[in-house]
Amino acid sequence: MTAAAPDAASATAGRKLAGGVGAWSDCGTDEVLVWGACQGSGKNPYRVLVDTAGPRYKCSCPSRKFPCKHALGLLFLWAEHRLPDGTPAPEDARQWGSRPGAAEPAAEPTAEQQAAAAKRAAEREAKVDAGLAELDRWLTDQVTAGLARAWSDPYPHFEQAAARMIDAQAPGIASRLARLVAVATSGPGWPERMLEEFALLRLLIRGWQRRAALPEDLRQTVRTHVGFPTPVAQVLHRPAVRRNWLVTGLVDVDDPRLSSRRVWLRSLDEQPRWAVVLSYAAPGQTLDSSLVPGLVLDAELHYYPGAGVMRAAVGERHAEHEYQPGTTLSATDLAEPAGRRRDLLAQDPWADTVPAVLRGRVLREGEKWALCDESGRQATLTGAELDRWRLTGLLAGRPGIMAGEWSGTGFRPTSVFTADGPVLL
């Protein structure tokens, strides 16, 4: 990117723009085309398009420099994997990308391009090597000096560590570090939880450092957790799994920089298979709403690579219809997802959540909530308080069928399958 800049000032300005994430909206990439809108001093943001295969640049700003600071800023964001991937390119980007004379995004890369890509990949791995080595030393320093030191002012403490991991191009690790602020302020028992998170980071670092010796699936899982995404175009070339898939629930995670949605699907057959489809939205964008609880898809899913992976991309959709109320939907007791989670952890120690469709009743005593199955086994009911009250209202004190996520902290309900159909909580 720095080499592409017309001068040092443009590179510096582009870097500065990339740091101001709030200035960007409507961003995305399909790994070849990159698009976004950057708010300048005027009323309307500048529309920025980059074709990384060219490379070619387009920006609506009046600058005569080429590429301008906005295109450079967008490229910095792309290079640092801070743009939502897997979203379809908007119309203007697709049209511009397919103009005659432009490099065809799907064309075979030249030897030169392949060499450049390999060099970039090697440089990134080297950066991650160095970053994780530094992080490992930092983790050891923390336990030598004492975790209590971080408790007094956790935000800058962990945010700084996360920022260093962004610089090291390990965004997955950065996210884990940023979440430690919440662990530090989680109340009684926080040192235990913090040490567990540190331990998982240590395990991930060890996995990365020994990645060459790992089985391919586990190696891919480590790469994903460190923050190496697999382009959706590549995933769609992986084997297809065609089933009738029921959308059982979804969870939205709001974040000022990047919101996300995870949609759970379960195949409607005797040995159900689970999948999760992720989508992202930068500020100003809306999340994909084509998969809603109760939708039944006859579709091909393509699973991402890795051990125990449930993440999938939706390929060809053959047919879809609404889930019919009254249709038998198999639900399990609480032991089933607990067993599946143990199996998942054996393959992916950094995972935590498995989806489930359960049959049970809500119990409440004061501010304590639990889900009770027919055998009398109980699990903590988690999630937003209003969601738990909605669940209570929908079940009306009786056992019912609900979908949700089973994790180390309990069961988080996401939808209820009532006699009138599924209701999203």
Place this chain on the structure above:
Amino acid sequence: MTEDFPTAPDRAVPGTSGFAELVVAATVGTGNRPVRPEVVPAPVRGHDLLDSAALYTLARRTQRGSPAETLPDTEDLAPSPDRPEPPPRAAALVRQLLGERRIALTTAVLARLDRLEFALPIALLPELATSALAPGSPLAAVLGSVAGSRGRWLLAAHPLWRRLVPATAEPVTDPADPRWTTGTTGERLAVLAATRAADPALGTKLVEAVWESARSEERAALLRTLADGLADRDTALVDRAAADRSPRVADEAGTLAIRLPHSRFGRRRIELLGAHVRRARSLRGRHRMIVTTLPAELDPGSQLDRFTVLVRTTALAAWADTVGVPATEAVRLQVDNEPGWPVPQLFLAAAVAQRDIPVLQAALAAVDHPWQAATSAVARLLPAADREEIASAALQSGQGLGYAIAFCVPPWSEALAAGALAWLAGHPDQPVETWLGTATGLAPQPDRTPALRRIAENAPTETARRRALQAAAWYTLLRNLDHELRNP
């Protein structure tokens, strides 16, 4: 100490004491307090603390998912629904309108559901219940009813939402009924209100039966409940309460005694009225004037104060016999030599306190600008047609839609609706709340969408145009909801 330690997940044994040792050392800092090797099991001893913690963590995480304690398995089944939820298309419209997150629109939607005896979909109740708890929220008045029996079950289960459930009870037929004799204060008040509505005289007997044993707060609350259906039969009880040792109870009794001309307090006030106020004619015999004979040494301000107290604290029903002119006519009379005294306003305040609707109506007719007397207390007593008339008068005087939106329950009459639209056509630059209030006030028939769109087309500013169009959209959604609810 030794303990089996997991070397593979399928042999996991949660080792609490070893991990606790690691936690303590890590929290304090191994530089300050190293890990004690004798506490850590052999397979882990000698490892770096974080590596040891990683091994423990892998085992511990597989065991999680159950709460630390088991909650008692108590059954609490919701009652059967007493009203249906809206049909699917109507339910979708309800969600869409509630998604606008505007209190006036939400209240209008809930009122429509309630009026047509549908229950709010229960999944929507928690968020609305939380909003309804805000001080002064109009949602609180309607939510308890539109929630239906299942919704009220849910509200009652929540420590804060339960105050949204209206206290209701079946009336009793006997003061010895245990629901009356052993109920809590809240239960008694609910029983009293229900009984008073069905049999006012029995309501009085109920209060008399517990008067001696009730605490002062309860006695005051019971008296307040007797305000509905107050009649001469309550005189003895009110006289007794007026002499109560508790000032709170005596004050409540005084408020009721004003309305009871045969009570001790009521009689005294009537005597005073008769002593100081009488009807008279003017010299030419054309006007009947009230003449006061208040002590001359009082300055004019004090005289007005005395007259104000007289009017407010004397039974309005006594004016005809005592002064010679009914209160409904007295509101229009001047006070001799005091043409500036606000006679209608004084009677208006008295009518509100004494819940005398005919006098209230007469007083409002006597003031120049009845909408200026717009308070919720006045509006609560007035019939809907009176409120609409005042709203129309306000519109014609160029006062805008404030009164209509605040006090006229939707759907508005055709006359008020036509007046509102005509006024908006001439004054389209209104705040969003005015447009929203209009959209919720207009009846579904006749269809007012074209009129709203015409106002938008002719609006002088872009803001007014957008707001008028938004109002048209809201109105259309509410019309559609009404249609779907009436034609499931």
